[in-house]
Amino acid sequence: MTIIDTTADAPAPKGxxxxxxxxxxxxxxxxxxxxxxxxxxxxxxxxxxxxxAGETLAVLGESxxxxxxxxxxxxxxxxxxxxxxxxxxxxxxxxxxxKMSYEERRKIRGRKIAxxxxxxxxxxxPVLSVGYQLGEMFxxxxxxxxKDAKAxxxxxMDRVRIPAAKERVNxxxxxxxxxxxxxxxxxxxxxxxxxxIIADEPTTALDVTVQAQVMDLLAELQTEYNMxxxxxxxxxxxxxxxxxxxxxxxxxxxxxxxxVHELYSRPAHPYTRGLLDSIPRLDQKGQELYAIKGLPxxxxxxxxxxxxxxxxxxxxxICRTDIPALVQVTERDGSALPGRGSACHFWKEQxxx
Amino acid sequence: xxxxxxSGEAVADATPRTTGVDKVDAATETxxxxxVEKPAGRGEPILQVRNLVKHFPLTQGILFKKQVGAVKAVxxxxxxxYQGETLGIVGESGCGKSTVAKLLMTLETATAGEVFxxxxxxxxxxxxALKAVRRNIQMVFQDPYTSLNPRMTxxxxxxxxxxxxxxxxxxxxxxxKVQDLLDVVGLNPEYINRYPHQFSGGQRQRIGIARGLxxxxxxxxxxxxxxxxxxxxxxxVINLMExxxxxxxxxxxxxxHDLSIVRHISDRVGVxxxxxxxxxxxxxxxxxxxxxxxxxxxxxxxxxxxxxxREGRERIILTGDVPSPANPPSGCRFRTRCWKAEAKCxxxxxxxxxxxxxxxxxxxxxxxxxxHFAEEKDVVGAV
Numbered sequence: 001m002t003i004i005d006t007t008a009d010a011p012a013p014k015g016x017x018x019x020x021x022x023x024x025x026x027x028x029x030x031x032x033x034x035x036x037x038x039x040x041x042x043x044x045x046x047x048x049x050x051x052x053a054g055e056t057l058a059v060l061g062e063s064x065x066x067x068x069x070x071x072x073x074x075x076x077x078x079x080x081x082x083x084x085x086x087x088x089x090x091x092x093x094x095x096x097x098x099k100m101s102y103e104e105r106r107k108i109r110g111r112k113i114a115x116x117x118x119x120x121x122x123x124x125x126p127v128l129s130v131g132y133q134l135g136e137m138f139x140x141x142x143x144x145x146x147k148d149a150k151a152x153x154x155x156x157m158d159r160v161r162i163p164a165a166k167e168r169v170n171x172x173x174x175x176x177x178x179x180x181x182x183x184x185x186x187x188x189x190x191x192x193x194x195x196x197i198i199a200d201e202p203t204t205a206l207d208v209t210v211q212a213q214v215m216d217l218l219a220e221l222q223t224e225y226n227m228x229x230x231x232x233x234x235x236x237x238x239x240x241x242x243x244x245x246x247x248x249x250x251x252x253x254x255x256x257x258x259x260v261h262e263l264y265s266r267p268a269h270p271y272t273r274g275l276l277d278s279i280p281r282l283d284q285k286g287q288e289l290y291a292i293k294g295l296p297x298x299x300x301x302x303x304x305x306x307x308x309x310x311x312x313x314x315x316x317x318i319c320r321t322d323i324p325a326l327v328q329v330t331e332r333d334g335s336a337l338p339g340r341g342s343a344c345h346f347w348k349e350q351x352x353x
Numbered sequence: 354x355x356x357x358x359x360s361g362e363a364v365a366d367a368t369p370r371t372t373g374v375d376k377v378d379a380a381t382e383t384x385x386x387x388x389v390e391k392p393a394g395r396g397e398p399i400l401q402v403r404n405l406v407k408h409f410p411l412t413q414g415i416l417f418k419k420q421v422g423a424v425k426a427v428x429x430x431x432x433x434x435y436q437g438e439t440l441g442i443v444g445e446s447g448c449g450k451s452t453v454a455k456l457l458m459t460l461e462t463a464t465a466g467e468v469f470x471x472x473x474x475x476x477x478x479x480x481x482a483l484k485a486v487r488r489n490i491q492m493v494f495q496d497p498y499t500s501l502n503p504r505m506t507x508x509x510x511x512x513x514x515x516x517x518x519x520x521x522x523x524x525x526x527x528x529x530k531v532q533d534l535l536d537v538v539g540l541n542p543e544y545i546n547r548y549p550h551q552f553s554g555g556q557r558q559r560i561g562i563a564r565g566l567x568x569x570x571x572x573x574x575x576x577x578x579x580x581x582x583x584x585x586x587x588x589x590v591i592n593l594m595e596x597x598x599x600x601x602x603x604x605x606x607x608x609x610h611d612l613s614i615v616r617h618i619s620d621r622v623g624v625x626x627x628x629x630x631x632x633x634x635x636x637x638x639x640x641x642x643x644x645x646x647x648x649x650x651x652x653x654x655x656x657x658x659x660x661x662x663r664e665g666r667e668r669i670i671l672t673g674d675v676p677s678p679a680n681p682p683s684g685c686r687f688r689t690r691c692w693k694a695e696a697k698c699x700x701x702x703x704x705x706x707x708x709x710x711x712x713x714x715x716x717x718x719x720x721x722x723x724x725h726f727a728e729e730k731d732v733v734g735a736v
Binding site: 062063177178179180207208209210211212213215216234235236237238239240241264274275276278279280281285288289290291292293295296 | 445555584585587589591592651654674
């Protein structure tokens with residue numbers, strides 16, 4: 001059993017379509033905690049993942065699993081204090097961003113790493129026209145004039161397929177529909193052609209038909225620019241559609257990593273299994289749904305051992321005392337399954353039955 | 354559901370009707386058998402909705418307000434709800450699902466149309482008679498974080514219903530009754546003095562359900578009851594709702610946008626688009642044999658949480674957004690986004706009826722669909 005320190009996609013350090021310098025983003029043993037009146041909330045407890053250019057990593061988890069906090073730590077938009085990063089590294093092209101100065105990080109933010117937020121209506125400024133907000137990227141980072149920035153903004157709106165971009169560039173956010181607003185958010189993230197985009201629940205607020213449009217657009221643009229994409233979501237369906245690899249988070253830790261197809265066909269962690277089983281399926285109509293019993297843990301008092309143990313149907317004594325490390329998952333004959341890891345003491349039983 | 358009728362009746366019952374949905378589909382012996390034990394005892398519908406309309410006026414001017422138009426939130430909807438069954442309503446945001454819920458609760462006054470509860474038109478009622486009917490139709494709300502008063506204890510929240518309807522529980526018994534209710538929904542009866550913030554989302558939704566159950570209603574209208582909950586907790590709440598339905602023989606009107614959950618819990622499903630019912634039928638008819646293009650597009654757009662099932666399926670991605678309900682397209686409302694639209698669609702409003710071509714046929718496609726060019730198209734099979 002080898003302990004894997006990263007969630008490397010393949011044994012080789014290069015991801016698909018790499019420019020030869022290893023993964024684009026490499027998060028190593030990241031911890032984030034918040035000081036509150038009720039004690040220290042340990043939101044992220046040792047997360048490792050990496051993304052290469054052109055690759056999509058989906059981070060899957062319920063609310064409070066630390067998936068968004070990890071993203072905020074990468075972007076450097078965490079409120080500190082009360083937030084604190086006691087240990088860990090966030091390497092972007094090999095450089096640790098946590099050791100950079102504020103100005104250095106600012107140069108990366110938006111230009112190299114951009115973020116798409118969940119709720120487009122509350123993320124856009126209601127008193128500024130969308131053209132002005134889109135152009136801000138060019139004015140601040142590239143020093144363009146207002147006029148040139150606006151021309152670029154129109155160009156961007158065209159690229160995310162907003163009809164009649166020229167006429168609508170001076171419209172305000174409330175004049176757009178939900179799907180269009182989300183397109184503007186995507187356009188804003190794309191503005192400076194970043195290397196990596198972090199999309200935090202980009203379609204949760206949208207209807208299914210619009211969600212399909214937006215996800216397709218995102219996937220298309222990603223291929224076009226060969227960007228890395230971190231997709232944060234709680235929707236198992238959305239993940240299956242676009243991701244290359246998946247990291248499942250629970251209570252601030254990654255409990256399983258796998259290429260997308262394998263996660264769905266053979267989960268190696270009881271939590272993943274439970275999540276998949278709780279989706280209503282056709283052949284179970286009229287029967288009781290499988291439900292993971294209990295509630296996600298309170299992050300001020302994470303259970304000792306495996307955080308999932310109070311809810312786990314397979315929990316044994318060792319689960320209540322020892323924290324399971326994310327280990328390489330192997331085939332029955334011992335050959336390693338590339339990119340697969342599980343943080344469960346009994347992953348063998350889980351995956352091999 | 355279909356299996357409660359003899360299949361022999363199926364062929365005879367093929368005349369177009371605006372309301373009846375108790376047609377028999379051919380697939381009596383197939384997958385639907387799994388749900389036979391559901392207590393969907395047919396007979397008289399408990400709730401009949403006929404041509405229900407709700408227009409919200411748009412006005413202009415400050416002193417002299419004049420109406421310049423109307424948001425046609427619900428524009429002529431008819432359906433039946435039977436004792437002990439679950440009718441799922443799906444559709445995109447803005448299609449009028451929640452307005453339907455409010456109209457059935459008589460929280461909004463209908464512009465036109467009737468809602469018959471056991472033969473009595475509740476849109477015409479007021480005062481004492483309305484209060485008596487409201488006891489029988491209760492609601493579970495979407496967001497358990499905002500639908501419970503943070504300054505009231507759980508006991509007060511659930512017990513408040515008895516103050517409005519004192520005949521249900523005499524004063525001395527109320528506390529015990531609330532504790533019973535907490536027990537029924539799977540909460541510790543000792544939590545009666547706690548406040549909502551002391552509970553998690555799933556537990557709060559259980560409190561909301563207990564409040565809905567307090568008056569022993571016959572119908573519970575659930576407006577997106579699980580969409581605010583985490584995936585692992587959703588299943589718990591859905592299971593609880595199914596258990597309660599069996600126990601108290603409740604009828605649910607289940608409004609949601611999650612198609613897989615609606616399929617799981619519903620006996621019949623109605624698909625709404627821009628204030629109108631596009632298609633209605635049993636869960637199998639809608640999900641496996643949709644004939645309305647909108648239903649087909651909706652089903653194909655659902656992200657399927659199983660990569661292998663996804664590979665073979667055809668995806669229909671609709672262009673554009675839902676038109677404004679203040680100014681809906683002429684004729685068929687879906688025509689602006691429909692790939693089949695022809696001149697006829699702009700002129701004639703398609704009626705919700707069994708399509709001509711399937712009439713008299715013993716196929717699951719023979720259910721009501723409001724499309725001029727209704728045809729079957731197998732789009733998913735995975736939801």
